[in-house]
């Protein structure tokens with residue numbers, strides 16, 4: 001579903017944020033893309049969605065070369081960036097109707113689609129309330145609904161639970177599990193909340209300083225490292241720290 005081969009990004013100031021990254025995301029995965037701050041996660045997502053050009057390397061999304069098929073890929077993916085603005089003066093329903101029009105969804109189908117999505121993210125009761133009055137959790141759920149307006153095959157979510165309380169985090173997790181299991185959407189997600197990632201992801205990649213350290217199923221990683229980390233009830237977080245901490249902070 002997503003394939004990168006020796007993907008590399010050197011920014012204009014000469015900083016190499018992503019170094020020879022080869023990733024494989026399968027159809028139907030909930031794929032956790034993990035790494036400390038500054039590891040290159042957002043940079044990688046921006047290349048995968050065609051927002052910035054890689055310096056070198058190949059990347060495919062849905063069997064299409066991203067560099068050559070930007071227009072087509074836009075129709076196949078949904079994106080929730082790390083920080084994004086809302087049109088505060090619109091109601092939740094108006095906001096989704098606006099984006100369904102941008103995606104050129106048939107006029108008759110727009111209202112039905114928006115009603116379905118508001119229900120999916122539990123915002124039906126708030127459909128006619130202005131976004132300016134939404135809590136952070138409601139905004140994130142509305143953002144997820146927005147990514148789904150054109151029925152994408154894959155969604156990219158950059159820290160969707162950032163700043164949410166435990167209930168807000170759980171709500172997002174439940175929506176993502178439903179989308180994946182019932183609708184078959186492939187999900188590429190970054191998060192620093194490793195306990196949640198462990199619960200919902202089937203596969204993960206761990207990156208550090210732009211380099212891939214591991215890519216495996218959650219169970220595969222646990223099995224691989226349990227002999228090195230002597231701990232009962234080993235968690236993904238333990239494996240993450242084992243692989244990424246060297247006493248140094250962000251570089």
Ligand SMILES: Nc1ncnc2c1ncn2[C@@H]1O[C@H](COP(=O)(O)OP(=O)(O)OP(=O)(O)O)[C@@H](O)[C@H]1O
Nearest residue numbers: 011013015017036037038039040041042043044251
């Ligand atoms: N436009 C840019 N020009 C130069 N360097 C950049 C640019 N954007 C990001 N970087 C640097 O590239 C590195 C990777 O940044 P990126 O945002 O991709 O990391 P991240 O893994 O998403 O981090 P976080 O977990 O903090 O969101 C960082 O050191 C960052 O400062």
